[in-house]
Amino acid sequence: MTMKTDMKSVRGLGSAHSGTHxxxxxxxxxxxxxxxxxAFIIILIKAAGADYEAAKALVASPLVAIPMILFVVSGIYHMHLGMQxxxxxxxxxxxxxxxxxMGNKFFSIVIGLSCIYAVLTLSFGG
Known part of the structure; x- marks a missing residue:
């Protein structure tokens, strides 16, 4: 016994099997x-009141840059999923x-790459 209607069986419209993922x-x-x-809030507190060179030196540390990039990637992907x-x-x-x-995907990619570029530019002394 199937729960599909005749029309649904003909059209092949069913679960895309991606909902759980x-x-x-x-x-x-x-x-x-x-x-x-x-981690990001702790970084912001450490950078608060610092001049540009001190903030740049802080972000140049891999222990700071990597969590910042991970925060951007995770946050942008989470935003993308939610908007979708x-x-x-x-x-x-x-x-x-x-x-x-499509616009949601494009926006997420552009914003994510822009943020990553900014962190990497500061990290590598740009």
């Missing part, structure tokens, strides 16, 4: 963001949904 990635990035945000869910759940017009999902 998407769910777990949201939870993993959320958990990582907690710890990385704490919002778009897929609340935009019901396919002609609008597809460009929004």
């Amino acid at each position: 998407h769910f777990w990635m949201q939870r993993v990035t959320a958990t990582a963001n907690v710890f990385l945000a704490i 869910v919002i778009i897929e759940d609340y935009v019901h017009t396919e002609n609008l949904k597809i460009p929004l999902v």
